[in-house]
Amino acid sequence: MREEVMKKILKLLSLGIIYSIPDREWVSPVHMVPKKSGIQVITNDRNELVPTTLVTGWRMCIDYRKLNAATRKDHFPLPFIDQMLERLARKQYFCFLDGYSGYFQIYVDPEDQAKTTFTCPFGTYAYKRMPFGLCNAPWHFSKMRDEHFFRPSRGVHRDLHGRLHRIW
Template sequence: MEVVKKKVIKLLDARLIYPISDSPWVSPVQVVPKKGGMTVVKNEKNEFIPQRTVTGWCVCIDYRKFNNATQKDHFPLLFIDQMLERLARHEYYCFLDGFLGYSQIPISLKDQEKTIFTYPYGTFAYKRMQFRLCNAPATFQR
């Protein structure tokens, strides 16, 4: 639970979320292990088996029910080969790294309540687009 608390404080400090009292759109928070490298260990039969090492924890919001109820945006996403083909025709090009890409996109006030998540220390809504929202890639692509 301490991992979630630290993440919430970080999001509050960055002004990406804000406390909210209630909404019919509450999604649960899950904590999953971050996968690191691989290691090999012996099992009870003295056989070597590969095993992933955990390097930390990732706080995720489970938007599956919300995403199932969302009307999908079918904006076409470019394939990498299409983008490279377009770039190949030009002498110069620029590389831009969208720092916290989705978080650059504001969520309309009326839709912020749909991003609500809750955990024992409070209930919060996002002000900015987040991963795991089904229309985030199409919105970002535009």
């Protein structure tokens, strides 16, 4: 398991997503959980077919429960599936955009990076990009997605930190 943690840490460091940080007030533990992908059917000792999930790797999860309990919750409306499907009805062309590692595309404000601190056997680190597990992450991601894809692309826009950006 230590090797898996080391691999994940080295990858995040090389991508510039995390950085080493001294011990902070908000430090959360790391847990490794199996990454499940697909179903495998096996035969049990009574010769019955039993579906089981297929473990294809490990996911590094950070337990942000203490931080989430102290966090003021944002309330950006998440879309309802029926509304999304209604928008697609009777359209001729469709496009699929995959937000690859979507949360990692969003920077954490430098003032708040220390709050994302986590510890593992190899040190203490903080995120420069938004990690999974923060209670407001889904709302921030949805808000950013809506601002970039559902509003006019030209003009002046504000990011989540209130900074103005001019897009031409």
